[in-house]
Amino acid sequence: MNPFQYSRAQSTDQAILAIRAAPGSNARFIAGGTNLLDLMKMNVEQPGQLIDINALPLSEIRIDDAMLSIGALARMSDVAANADVTRRFPAISQSLLVSASPQLRNMASIGGNLMQRTRCNYFRDTACACNKREPGSGCAALGGDTRRHAILGISTQCIAAHPSDLAVALTCLGARIKLRGAGGDRTVPIDDFFLLPGSTPNLEHNLQSDELIVAIEVPASPLATRSYYLKVRERASFEFALTSAAVALEIRHGVIADSRIVLGGIATKPWRVREAEAYLAGKSVQETHFVAAAQLAVAQAQPVKDNAFKVRLAQRTVVRALMTLAAGEIA
Numbered sequence: 001m002n003p004f005q006y007s008r009a010q011s012t013d014q015a016i017l018a019i020r021a022a023p024g025s026n027a028r029f030i031a032g033g034t035n036l037l038d039l040m041k042m043n044v045e046q047p048g049q050l051i052d053i054n055a056l057p058l059s060e061i062r063i064d065d066a067m068l069s070i071g072a073l074a075r076m077s078d079v080a081a082n083a084d085v086t087r088r089f090p091a092i093s094q095s096l097l098v099s100a101s102p103q104l105r106n107m108a109s110i111g112g113n114l115m116q117r118t119r120c121n122y123f124r125d126t127a128c129a130c131n132k133r134e135p136g137s138g139c140a141a142l143g144g145d146t147r148r149h150a151i152l153g154i155s156t157q158c159i160a161a162h163p164s165d166l167a168v169a170l171t172c173l174g175a176r177i178k179l180r181g182a183g184g185d186r187t188v189p190i191d192d193f194f195l196l197p198g199s200t201p202n203l204e205h206n207l208q209s210d211e212l213i214v215a216i217e218v219p220a221s222p223l224a225t226r227s228y229y230l231k232v233r234e235r236a237s238f239e240f241a242l243t244s245a246a247v248a249l250e251i252r253h254g255v256i257a258d259s260r261i262v263l264g265g266i267a268t269k270p271w272r273v274r275e276a277e278a279y280l281a282g283k284s285v286q287e288t289h290f291v292a293a294a295q296l297a298v299a300q301a302q303p304v305k306d307n308a309f310k311v312r313l314a315q316r317t318v319v320r321a322l323m324t325l326a327a328g329e330i331a
Contacts (some may be wrong), residue, residue, distance in 0.1 A: 001040050005049040005306070009056060012212060016050045016182055021209045029053050029212060030271075031109040032071055034100070035116040042119050043126050044117075044133060051293040058214055058235045063088065068218040072111030076103070079110060089218060091227035091246050095169035098231045111196040111213035113166050113191075114177070115205065120149065120160035131157045132201045139201075147306040148242070151314075153268035154302055158201030161265060163240055167194065168264035169229050171272055172246035175218045181211035190216075194269035198281075212279045225262055230321040232265070232313060243263030243314045245321040251329055256289075261297060261318060264308050273297040276318075294318035 009015035019027045020178040021138075029047040030036055039045040058071040063084045069081055079085055080096035122128040122140040129138035141149055141159055167190065175190040192322065193206050218224065227248040233239040244264035250257045259280045263271040276293040283289040294315040301311050323330070 002046045004047055008052040012056055012180055014232060015051055015053050015209055015212060020182055020268060022049050028127050029049055031108040031112050033128045034104050034108045039117060042124055044124055053309050066220055070110050070216045070275045071212040072215055074107060074110050076105040076108045076113060080289045089224050091169040091172055091229040094229040095165040098163045110216060113164055116161040117232060119163050123160060135202045141289060145306060146304045147267050148169040148306055150268045151266050151301040151307055151310050153196050153272050155197045157199055158197035162269050164268060165231060166246060168244055168262050170247040171270035172248055172260045173218050173224050175216050177213060178215040178217060179211045180214045188256060224260060228321055228325040230317055243310060243317045245317045247321045248324055249325050251285060252330060253284055256283050263297060266314050272309055285326045290319045290322040
């Protein structure tokens, strides 16, 4: 780990000023540090300065009739355990409870979860070429072990899968990310917050270098109340998704009035499948319709040599998630 300077910000404005003043923007905000410190130990991240933001008043969880607002510094475990979140936004709580481990969830912040870097082994090994870590160096994953890599949203520059469970659930529920920087406040739909790799896989977020996530807003809706998150992984704890699905259904008299389907573990960002959602609109609640929607969900998949199994596994994940959510209403 390289030497670095450390400071504590006492306000949001102070944090923004501190990161703007860092030479070459070579500074990072740190809250729980559960991802950043690991990357620093591996020399993947080498910030010259860490700005501790834990003193900022950004940990409140507020819910009213219209909105859930989660402060960026709220801990994952606190959000997962919140009774109103569990009741009115179940996919959020479920996605958090299958993330990481209890110890990490007690430390990790919601904002940090959204900013975590990919778990691609080639990204985390500085001896390997990686366009995310060093633009223009190449992608070792393309000729290596691709079992855990993405099959949707990939490019010739990067096939790393997005790691966050929470981001998949938030995308399903139409969340918005509130940002604050030197230029003021702005709000970004979560689907626009995460970027596809394209030719610039090092740019992962719609976030300026001097901006800070301050909150996540999730609209209250019938879809949010009837939502579900399913994660398929190789072990029961402290494991990233092979495939996952966040789904939501609004059912009226046995007919699907509206739906959301977002895939995780198989794409370079949380992957909303609008074609499948459009197909389900007006359909009766039947397994055959869920199977057809699941096929549409991965119709554009581009598997590489070791991860073709993810196509079928993702389909089964979507069907199981929808069947679980619609239990008791299957025609």
